[in-house]
Amino acid sequence: MAIYLGGETAAKKADLDDLTPGQIVEELDKYVVGQTAAKKAVAVALRNRIRRQKLPPEIAEDVLPKNILMIGTTGVGKTEIARRLARLANSPFIKIEASKFTEVGYVGRDVESMVRELADVAVDMARQSAFEDVQERAEENVEERLLDILLPPRDVVYTQDGSEATAADIEQSRKRTREKLREQLRRGDLDDRLIDIETQDRSNATIDFIGGQGMEDMGVNLRDMFGNMFPNKTVNRKLTVAEARKYMTRDEQESLVDMEQITRQALEKAQSSGIIFLDELDKIAGREGGGAHGPEVSREGVQRDLLPIVEGTNVNTKHGMISTDHILFIAAGAFHVAKPSDLIPELQGRFPIRVELESLTVDDLKRILVQPKNSLIKQYQALLGTEGIELSFTDDAIDRLAEMTEEINKTTENIGARRLHTLVEKLLEDISFMGSELTEKNQKIDAAYVDEHLNSLIVDKDLRQYIL
Ligand SMILES: Nc1ncnc2c1ncn2[C@@H]1O[C@H](COP(=O)(O)OP(=O)(O)OP(=O)(O)O)[C@@H](O)[C@H]1O
Numbered sequence: 001m002a003i004y005l006g007g008e009t010a011a012k013k014a015d016l017d018d019l020t021p022g023q024i025v026e027e028l029d030k031y032v033v034g035q036t037a038a039k040k041a042v043a044v045a046l047r048n049r050i051r052r053q054k055l056p057p058e059i060a061e062d063v064l065p066k067n068i069l070m071i072g073t074t075g076v077g078k079t080e081i082a083r084r085l086a087r088l089a090n091s092p093f094i095k096i097e098a099s100k101f102t103e104v105g106y107v108g109r110d111v112e113s114m115v116r117e118l119a120d121v122a123v124d125m126a127r128q129s130a131f132e133d134v135q136e137r138a139e140e141n142v143e144e145r146l147l148d149i150l151l152p153p154r155d156v157v158y159t160q161d162g163s164e165a166t167a168a169d170i171e172q173s174r175k176r177t178r179e180k181l182r183e184q185l186r187r188g189d190l191d192d193r194l195i196d197i198e199t200q201d202r203s204n205a206t207i208d209f210i211g212g213q214g215m216e217d218m219g220v221n222l223r224d225m226f227g228n229m230f231p232n233k234t235v236n237r238k239l240t241v242a243e244a245r246k247y248m249t250r251d252e253q254e255s256l257v258d259m260e261q262i263t264r265q266a267l268e269k270a271q272s273s274g275i276i277f278l279d280e281l282d283k284i285a286g287r288e289g290g291g292a293h294g295p296e297v298s299r300e301g302v303q304r305d306l307l308p309i310v311e312g313t314n315v316n317t318k319h320g321m322i323s324t325d326h327i328l329f330i331a332a333g334a335f336h337v338a339k340p341s342d343l344i345p346e347l348q349g350r351f352p353i354r355v356e357l358e359s360l361t362v363d364d365l366k367r368i369l370v371q372p373k374n375s376l377i378k379q380y381q382a383l384l385g386t387e388g389i390e391l392s393f394t395d396d397a398i399d400r401l402a403e404m405t406e407e408i409n410k411t412t413e414n415i416g417a418r419r420l421h422t423l424v425e426k427l428l429e430d431i432s433f434m435g436s437e438l439t440e441k442n443q444k445i446d447a448a449y450v451d452e453h454l455n456s457l458i459v460d461k462d463l464r465q466y467i468l
Pocket residue numbers: 031032033034035072073074075076077078079080081333334368372416417418
């Protein structure tokens with residue numbers, strides 16, 4: 001899965017590379033509890049890139065990024081760190097599961113597709129930000145174009161006394177009407193009026209369909225090929241002014257930016273500051289031998305395919321060639337069954353920085369419940385708040401929840417903070433079910449409430465294996 005979360009504040013956001021390691025850790029602290037070692041490693045790796053850029057080219061070329069391997073049991077925040085980093089990153093960033101890939105030559109996604117995806121993200125980001133840059137000008141132009149449409153030129157104009165008006169008069173009156181219309185347009189008075197416009201045809205649905213999955217694997221982009229064969233088509237549409245404005249602004253933005261230059265810069269950015277987060281790396285660990293067949297072989301194949309990419313190679317994308325030399329790879333995995341040493345040695349060597357994420361303590365669990373900006377408790381409070389329910393938790397309720405979580409994690413499977421989700425969901429089942437129908441709008445959860453609702457499940461071993 002690739003996640004691209006830029007856009008929202010991309011313009012205001014500082015480049016990730018401008019943040020000091022301390023600031024990056026601070027930023028991550030808002031969402032991820034503990035795991036300082038992992039946060040630090042990530043922050044240093046990112047900072048080293050900016051340091052590298054300050055070196056004379058002949059040294060810089062040789063400074064390759066030190067890829068990171070995050071190891072930790074399930075539910076301790078590996079993916080969460082990546083997700084938050086993605087939000088922070090103004091660098092092209094993708095997160096992808098290693099288990100998605102298949103060996104080159106087999107049906108499925110080959111590993112190079114992640115570099116192509118990174119390129120797509122980079123181009124999207126660059127285009128988005130270029131569009132934002134020209135937004136104002138585009139809107140101005142669109143306003144003029146809308147006025148042209150709303151006020152078509154007339155051949156003959158009569159003045160009030162019936163005689164044909166002079167050219168100057170016509171010009172005068174047209175100008176006045178135009179300005180009046182402009183005011184109405186700005187106020188939104190004309191938003192519902194229907195107009196005919198000519199706009200770019202963006203419904204390349206059929207081409208999209210052919211160019212989907214299969215072709216992606218071959219590194220060929222049908223859409224691009226066809227795109228050039230059928231030059232930009234325009235279509236006539238009848239739309240309200242409000243809708244038309246959106247289409248026209250988009251068209252205008254496209255004509256105002258230089259896509260070729262943007263693509264070039266985007267590729268450069270992907271190469272020099274792209275980050276690929278390779279999740280679930282342990283799922284492709286395991287070596288051939290010992291009578292293992294089938295999937296094992298293919299897994300090793302994927303690892304082998306990964307080698308050149310992580311080491312640095314050129315990948316052909318639809319936007320152009322990308323060198324992976326300076327892309328930062330952050331891999332993560334629980335390594336429950338497989339150990340990092342089960343990866344083929346060459347791949348182990350390419351992830352020199354190992355950080356272990358600690359198991360969560362009761363205290364961590366408590367903080368995870370309440371501290372992060374969008375903590376679980378805050379989420380439920382917000383959800384129920386939409387129905388007028390004010391949900392509050394006493395400190396001892398939080399303590400009980402964390403203790404129970406720890407206990408269940410210990411006695412059944414340790415799924416880290418994920419256990420909190422099932423527990424809290426169960427705890428608030430009744431309240432969530434009743435929602436707006438509750439007569440008591442202030443719902444206070446204390447330790448007694450927690451015990452009452454969860455104890456029976458905890459005590460019964462069979463029950464809790466299924467429910468919690
Ligand atoms: N240290 C933490 N701080 C805040 N929230 C956490 C932390 N660890 C886990 N969580 C929460 O637990 C959930 C699962 O965490 P995450 O997805 O990061 O697990 P993971 O380490 O990637 O596990 P897996 O190996 O199963 O992929 C997330 O919803 C996250 O909010």
